[in-house]
Amino acid sequence: MSEAKIQRPLSPHLQVYKLPLTALMSISHRITGVGLITGTLLVTAFLVAAASGESQYDYVMGLATSLPGKIVLFLWSAGLYFHMCNGVRHMFWDIGKNFKKTDANRSNYYVLIGAFTLTVLTWVTVCGRLAG
Amino acid sequence: MSGHKNSEFVAPLKTAKGHGSAHEGAEHWLQQKITALAQIPLVLWLIYSIIGLQGASYAEFTAWMGQPVNAILMIILISSVMLHAKLGAQVVVEDYISCGCLKMAKLIGMKIFFYGMAVACIFSVLKIAFIAGI
Numbered sequence: 718m719s720e721a722k723i724q725r726p727l728s729p730h731l732q733v734y735k736l737p738l739t740a741l742m743s744i745s746h747r748i749t750g751v752g753l754i755t756g757t758l759l760v761t762a763f764l765v766a767a768a769s770g771e772s773q774y775d776y777v778m779g780l781a782t783s784l785p786g787k788i789v790l791f792l793w794s795a796g797l798y799f800h801m802c803n804g805v806r807h808m809f810w811d812i813g814k815n816f817k818k819t820d821a822n823r824s825n826y827y828v829l830i831g832a833f834t835l836t837v838l839t840w841v842t843v844c845g846r847l848a849g
Numbered sequence: 850m851s852g853h854k855n856s857e858f859v860a861p862l863k864t865a866k867g868h869g870s871a872h873e874g875a876e877h878w879l880q881q882k883i884t885a886l887a888q889i890p891l892v893l894w895l896i897y898s899i900i901g902l903q904g905a906s907y908a909e910f911t912a913w914m915g916q917p918v919n920a921i922l923m924i925i926l927i928s929s930v931m932l933h934a935k936l937g938a939q940v941v942v943e944d945y946i947s948c949g950c951l952k953m954a955k956l957i958g959m960k961i962f963f964y965g966m967a968v969a970c971i972f973s974v975l976k977i978a979f980i981a982g983i
Contacts, residue, residue: 768973
């Protein structure tokens with residue numbers, strides 16, 4: 718059985734095609750979703766540490782405000798905003814709106830611009846508060 | 850339809866419910882959407898709060914969590930996020946893992962994992978909120 722499986726010729730799969738932007742956005746939604754699960758682990762770690770006491774809280778807050786911590790938070794926020802904006806697009810699709818190919822191609826850019834704007838807005842606010 | 854042998858083993862109730870081979874209706878999808886919708890304002894609120902709390906001292910942080918509205922919104926957000934994450938991860942596992950027994954183990958493990966995280970988060974929020982200001 719397994720021998721026959723190995724000898725069988727394979728048809729071209731995903732790697733031979735250039736993925737359109739909609740397909741890249743689709744898989745990115747899933748990748749950011751899985752990435753955000755890692756984020757919930759960090760939230761859990763933070764909350765449990767904070768509930769454990771002041772020294773544990775200071776330790777995780779130190780991690781979060783360090784440069785590597787800030788990089789993680791930045792990527793986290795970008796992934797979150799992408800997932801959120803693309804999720805809103807999914808809701809429009811679910812009610813049967815913007816389902817045509819031209820609409821889907823256009824809304825790619827709405828999602829990307831939305832996610833980009835929210836990420837920039839968030840980090841400008843962060844930097845503004847740090848400076849002020 | 851009635852000529853098909855399999856349909857003889859299916860109770861009329863199952864046909865009436867229209868759940869088909871998925872064994873359930875739109876519940877998974879609906880829960881995913883409701884949690885997603887709820888999370889939009891809640892996540893924006895949390896990010897706004899986190900920006901205000903960056904580098905906050907322990908006392909400042911516990912004081913924030915001690916505000917009932919903050920603790921309550923946190924618990925609602927955590928519950929929604931963990932359910933949303935569990936539903937999403939379930940689809941990923943269902944799509945990419947074809948071995949039946951491994952799939953069952955992963956699906957059960959995932960449930961325990963996400964419910965466990967939810968309990969850890971909610972307990973922590975409550976503990977911080979209740980000891981704040983004491």
